[in-house]
Amino acid sequence: MEEMHITGVKVAYYYICPTKLWLFSHDITMEKESELVSLGKLLHETAYRGHREVQIEDIAIDFVRRGEKIEVHEIKKSRKMEKAHRMQVLYYLYYLKKRGIDAIGVIDYPKARRREYVHLTQEDESEIEAALSDIERIVKGPMPLPKRKGICKKCAYYEFCFGGEDEE
Numbered sequence: 001m002e003e004m005h006i007t008g009v010k011v012a013y014y015y016i017c018p019t020k021l022w023l024f025s026h027d028i029t030m031e032k033e034s035e036l037v038s039l040g041k042l043l044h045e046t047a048y049r050g051h052r053e054v055q056i057e058d059i060a061i062d063f064v065r066r067g068e069k070i071e072v073h074e075i076k077k078s079r080k081m082e083k084a085h086r087m088q089v090l091y092y093l094y095y096l097k098k099r100g101i102d103a104i105g106v107i108d109y110p111k112a113r114r115r116e117y118v119h120l121t122q123e124d125e126s127e128i129e130a131a132l133s134d135i136e137r138i139v140k141g142p143m144p145l146p147k148r149k150g151i152c153k154k155c156a157y158y159e160f161c162f163g164g165e166d167e168e
């Protein structure tokens, strides 16, 4: 499979909304997005003081080594986007596996004091590969038209997508 340059955030956005994926991939960012990123960084610094982030080509991950295994950690604010968070971490595990590193994933929700463990299966690998192809197709194509959904009001791109529109 041809190597694609896709970050973990793009994988997560793919599962959240194709419009969001496309806007973010074309460097269209909104102020609220930056605030959310800062909040994420703050949570990260609080929860992982002492651990260094590792940049491997396109992905930036937090890791903790425990014995034989490497744990890839991802810190999230809430569990609302659980599927997207899980796929983001699975992508990191897939990415590392392709480079000969066997790791397990951990999603930390410090506010909820919860921790989810993620293991990459063969089925997950197939899903990731299909998602990567689809991400490339979406990003290279025209902007997908925004479709209103439950999460839109909390999305940084809300004004961009629906500013001025009346609610249904």
Ligand code: SF4
Binding pocket: 016, 017, 018, 019, 020, 146, 147, 148, 149, 151, 152, 153, 155, 156, 157, 158, 159, 161, 162
């Ligand atoms: S506001 Fe809704 S449609 Fe627009 S990018 Fe965000 S999630 Fe997607």
